[in-house]
Amino acid sequence: SQQGEEDPQALSIQEGENATMNCSYKTSINNLQWYRQNSGRGLVHLILIRSNEREKHSGRLRVTLDTSKKSSSLLITASRAADTASYFCATDERSGGGADGLTFGKGTHLIIQP
């Protein structure tokens, strides 16, 4: 069953604005990852944040992790039309990070209006 929940499920903003997506999970994790998926395509890994980290940056991306609230946020600054995609968080909460697959959230569909 899906552990992660993203909100909002859909987000439409103007190009140049910032986009914030949130994700929650239910059990303990070793790390949390964010992925992007363009329509009908595979996943692109964006960023991984470990449970002992609170914030991480990568280019225009900023990810935060609050383990006390079991939540994470992904901020995309200065959005571009090419950022239009679905964004998923994924955790290793199934087994403590080793052999089992990731648990994905439901995703946020982001539309950047030119």
Next chain:
Amino acid sequence: GAVVSQHPSRVICKSGTSVKIECRSLDFQATTMFWYRQFPKQSLMLMATSNEGSKATYEQGVEKDKFLINHASLTLSTLTVTSAHPEDSSFYICSARALYTGELFFGEGSRLTVL
């Protein structure tokens, strides 16, 4: 970077037939490969975990006799959808965990349409 190749990327078949989807790690060896299913506008759901040379571990609710997984080598896992029905139409995505680094890489997915 590491590449995971899925083949075919798209397949259309008649109801009752079987379809095989391949997942290959092209430039690394994979200890474990995972198979996910994604219905339209939904998230990825883990179907099974396969380890080279051993039986796959299936998630609850996934029929192992319907979704046959073979992981014969450190670079290849196959998913066979047997006696496919229209409700099996979905996007199937594999991921592979690299042997030495533990990094996870995803394939581009295979879209199955069962008529």
